[in-house]
Amino acid sequence: MKAVSSHTAIPKRPEDEVLPLGRTIAYGFQHVLTMYGGIIAPPLIIGRAAGLDDVQVGVLVASCLFIGGLATILQTVGIPFFGCQLPLVQGTSFASVATLVAIVNGGGGLPAVFGAVLAASAIGFLIAPFFARIVRFFPPVVTGVVITMIGLSLTPVAANWAMGGNASSEDYGSLPNIGLAAVTFAIVLLLSKVGVAAISRLSILLAMVIGTLIAAAVGMTDFSRVGNGPIFAIPAPLAFGWPVFEIGGIISMTIVVLVILTETTADILAVGEIAKTRVDSKRIANGLRADMASSIVAPFFNTFTQSAFAQNVGLVAITGVKSRFVVTAGGGILVVLGVLPVLGRVVAAIPTPVLGGAGIVLFGTVAASGVRTLSKVNYDKGLNMIIVSASLAFGMIPIVKPDFYDAFPTWFATIFHSGISSAAVMAVLLNLLFNEMKFGNPKKGGSVLVATPPRMVRREEVRGLLDGDYFQAGKLIDADGDEIILVTDEEFRAEVVRHQHECKNAGIPVPEVSEFERK
Structure with missing residues (x-):
């Protein structure tokens, strides 16, 4: 060679690139489709646990879309002290679902849920700068592990979607469901192979559209309910009453907020690595403040904690579209969906297996991005091999054995039940032990696990x-x-x-x- x-003319920051309006909206809509299933799942689960009827659950869903859109706009556009100005989609955090369901079942109902979210988010807002200062402890050996684990931890989500999404359904795991996911998966690959760059970058969106059309042709999706319900409705504040503050719920949610801060920090670092842009402690602090500020406002509009969506980090990686304004457009679409429930019902008609087929590529791309980051790590010196291997294995424990932490204290299980949080905590601690604290490390060579041949390049x-x-x-x-x-x-x-x-x-x-x- x-x-x-x-x-060539290159934007000062890759994420500041401004694309034509049509492409911006198309790519933004692709982001919405990618995270739509994830953002509507929490209100559906929590609403059913609270005994709400279909109309009330609809209010929760619309509120989640509306606040998620506003939070995304704040995160991507940014104002002084708020927003990391990176292509990150914000939405209702799935990490809080189990805790919020427990609060509901404890007799406090939705008011206690909203009170716990409000108080815990305020605490998270105050400690956000502390999380920003730990960025120096996230070298490639740590960020590579975390990014890889984001992809690996999301793979079961894609598999569940491919099987149908609802384990209680009669057709869950059926061959038609998995076959539809496989067809969507194949369409993504074929469209990615097309020589036209625009089609390749829109492969996820186009595959979802084609997969939905195929599903409609074989009777695997139903658009009949699109016309049910109002066309336009602005989410009403405090539709379920004023927040109620219970100390037990606040403590539980504060632990969850710590997990959310950890995962959002990891997502900020991951998308920064993918976009090849500089991410410093100030930028992380701005992103976490936007995260928590959105979570503080959320209970007043009938919704829950907000966080960055890891699956959309994968979409940035697979499409190569790094513009934050594309995600801003996606946030605008979420706001529109929040005030136009009819459009939300159209998007909701996309079969879950179609999302699963696309999700396999998306989430695998996140893991591959982590592997690429880990390729920059020097394994010949120090104990980086042990850091990577132990952290990845530790992070996989709650994924392959979800009940592993059932006997542990609730606060401990809440933190380590997330593969992302588990891997992040272990990688940071081991990096401190082996790379920051030099005493006791082997003076010559590296770990006994290292068996890497020397790198050589020919002179010519x-x-x-x-x-x-x-x-x-x-x-x-x-x-x-x-x-x-x-x-x-x-x-x-x-x-x-x-x-x-x-x-x-x-x-x-x-x-x-x-x-x-x-x-």
């Missing part, structure tokens, strides 16, 4: 490089920050011939091939 310098492969050139994210960059195009031998010779021909026509000395090779 040869190196040829090329000067680097003779076209200059001082200051560096390799990043699969691209060769020169000292000025401009991309150096990598070409094959045939393309190199063709470029040389073209340039020599131009020099000859211009009456200037024609350079030899060796001069190009040196440059």
Whole structure:
């Protein structure tokens, strides 16, 4: 391969890129479809646990969409001290569902739920700057583990969607459901293979549309209920009464908020790594403040704790669309869905197996992004191999054995029942133990688990490089920050011939091939 310098206009920050309006809305809608199943699941579960009827559950769902949209806009656009200005979708956190159901079943009802969310979110808001200061303890060996675990922990969600989503349903796990998911999965792959960049980037959205049409043709989806209910309705504040504050519920939800802060920090770091943009403690603090501020407002509009959606981090990775304004458009769509329940019912008609087929690619992409980050880690020195292996295994425990922590105290089980939180805590602690605290580490060599051969590069492969050139994210960059195009031998010779021909026509000395090779 040869190196040829090329000067291209690149936005100062990748996430600040502004796309044409049509593409912005299309990509934003793709983000909404990706997280729609996740954002409506908590109000459905909590509403049923509280004994609400269909209309009341509809109010909860609409409120979740409305507040999730506003929170997403705040997070992506940003105002002073609020919003990380990254392509992160906000929505009702699934991490809080089990605790909120327990509060409901404890007799407090929804008012106690909203009181616990409000108080715990206020505590989370106050401690958010502390979480931002730990960013230095998230080197690639930690962020790679966390990103990988985000993808791995979401894989069971995709599998559940592919099976039908509702374990009590008669057709749960049936061949038609899994077959529909497989067809959607195959469509995503085929569309990704298409040579047209726009189609490839919209592969998830198009696959969902095509999968839904196929489902409608074979009678696996029902649009008959789209017309039921109001067309326009603004969520009414305090529709279920004023919040009630119970100390037990507040303590339980504070633990959940700690988990949410950990996961949101991980998502901010993950999307920053994918977008190849700088993420510092100030940016994390702004993101966490937006997270908690949205959660404080949420109870007044009949909804629950807000957090970043990990599945949408995967969508950023698989599409390569890093613009935060695309996600802002998605937030606007969520707001519209929140005040137009009829549109929400249309989106809700997308079969769960279709979401599952697309989710397999999405969540796998997140894991692959983590593996790519882990490839930057030096395993030849230190004990990074042990950090990665132990953290990943520890994070997988609640995924492969969900009842592992059932006998532990509730506060402990709440934190470590999440594979993401488990892996993050273990990776941070082991990084502190092995990399920050140097005493006791082997002076020569690394872990006994390391068996990596030395890296070598042939001399002729680097003779076209200059001082200051560096390799990043699969691209060769020169000292000025401009991309150096990598070409094959045939393309190199063709470029040389073209340039020599131009020099000859211009009456200037024609350079030899060796001069190009040196440059």
